[in-house]
Amino acid sequence: MKAAPFAYHRPEAVKEAVDLLAEFGDDGKLLAGGQSLVPMLAMRLTHFDNLVDISRIEELVGIDRRDDAVVIGAATPDVFVELDDEVAESVPLLTRATPYIGHFQIRTRGTLGGSIAHADPAAEYAAVALALDAEMEAVSPRGSRNVAAKDFFTGLWENSLASDEILTAVRFPVWSGRSGFAIEEFARRHGDFAIAGAVVAVELDDDDRVKRCGIGLLGLGSTPLRGWTAEQAIAERSASEVEADELGRMVVDALDDIPADLQGSAAYRAKVGATMVARAWTSAIAEASNA
Incomplete structure (x- = not known):
C-alpha cells in the first residue's frame, strides 16, 4: 500500500515548525526520522x-x-547517541540500549526524540527515560515547559504534548557514585520489537544498601512503564538481601493488563518480563558493587 496524499513542509527553525503545527491543528503531524510514522502512513x-x-x-x-x-536534542539520530563518548561516560544506559533499536540503518534515520514521543510500549529510549527520571523539554506558541518522564507517556502511542507542541530536547540526569546500569530484552529476532524487557539503574551507598533504583519496562503494558512498587519495596535494603528472581516477580505482579497478542499470551510475557528484570538487576548490581 501507499500513503494517502499529504502536504509536506520542511521548516528551518523551531518557531516556524511550532507556527505550522498551530495552523494545522489536528491535521498536522511532526515527522522526525520517520521510522515509526512512515510505515504507519x-x-x-x-x-x-x-x-x-x-x-x-x-x-x-x-x-x-x-x-x-x-x-540531547530531539532530532539527534540514534546513531549519534550510540557512538557519542559523552553519553557513554555520563549516561551509559543510553549507550547500552541503543543497539537494541532495530538495525543500523534504522538507527541512522531514527531520532531519540521521535522514539520517545512515539510512546511505543516496547521502546528502549522510553524505558530509559523513565528509569533515569529524564525530563522532556517542549515548546509551543505559549512558551516552553518541562515534563517529567513519569508524566509524559499517557497511552498507546500517546504522550502529554499538545497538538501544537514540539519536543525539543530530553534531559537525562547523570547518576554518580556507586551506580550500575543494564538492559535485557527478549525478541524473536534482533531488531524486532521486544516481547518483554527491562532496563535497570541502581545506586548503592557505602554500606551496599539501595540508595535509589529505576526500573523501566518494555512490552508489558499499553504504554511505557516503570516498576514503582518494586523500587519502593527494595529501597534502603541491602543489595545482598534482594533476590533477583523475587524482584522480577514483584515487578510483574504489580502490573495490570499485560498485553496478549500473536507474539505471546499475557502469562508468557509476564514470565519473560520477570526473567528480564532479574537478569538486568543482576548485571546492574554487579557493576554498582564494583564501582
Whole structure:
C-alpha cells in the first residue's frame, strides 16, 4: 500500500515548525526520522493532511553536558547517541540500549526524540527515560515547559504534548557514585520489537544498601512503564538481601493488563518480563558493587 496524499513542509527553525503545527491543528503531524510514522502512513493505519519535517532543524540536533545532566536534542539520530563518548561516560544506559533499536540503518534515520514521543510500549529510549527520571523539554506558541518522564507517556502511542507542541530536547540526569546500569530484552529476532524487557539503574551507598533504583519496562503494558512498587519495596535494603528472581516477580505482579497478542499470551510475557528484570538487576548490581 501507499500513503494517502499529504502536504509536506520542511521548516528551518523551531518557531516556524511550532507556527505550522498551530495552523494545522489536528491535521498536522511532526515527522522526525520517520521510522515509526512512515510505515504507519504506508499501511494507512493513520493519516494526516500535513507532515511537518523537523529533521533538518539544526537547533534540535546535538548532545550537551550541562552540570549534572546530558541534554540531547530531539532530532539527534540514534546513531549519534550510540557512538557519542559523552553519553557513554555520563549516561551509559543510553549507550547500552541503543543497539537494541532495530538495525543500523534504522538507527541512522531514527531520532531519540521521535522514539520517545512515539510512546511505543516496547521502546528502549522510553524505558530509559523513565528509569533515569529524564525530563522532556517542549515548546509551543505559549512558551516552553518541562515534563517529567513519569508524566509524559499517557497511552498507546500517546504522550502529554499538545497538538501544537514540539519536543525539543530530553534531559537525562547523570547518576554518580556507586551506580550500575543494564538492559535485557527478549525478541524473536534482533531488531524486532521486544516481547518483554527491562532496563535497570541502581545506586548503592557505602554500606551496599539501595540508595535509589529505576526500573523501566518494555512490552508489558499499553504504554511505557516503570516498576514503582518494586523500587519502593527494595529501597534502603541491602543489595545482598534482594533476590533477583523475587524482584522480577514483584515487578510483574504489580502490573495490570499485560498485553496478549500473536507474539505471546499475557502469562508468557509476564514470565519473560520477570526473567528480564532479574537478569538486568543482576548485571546492574554487579557493576554498582564494583564501582
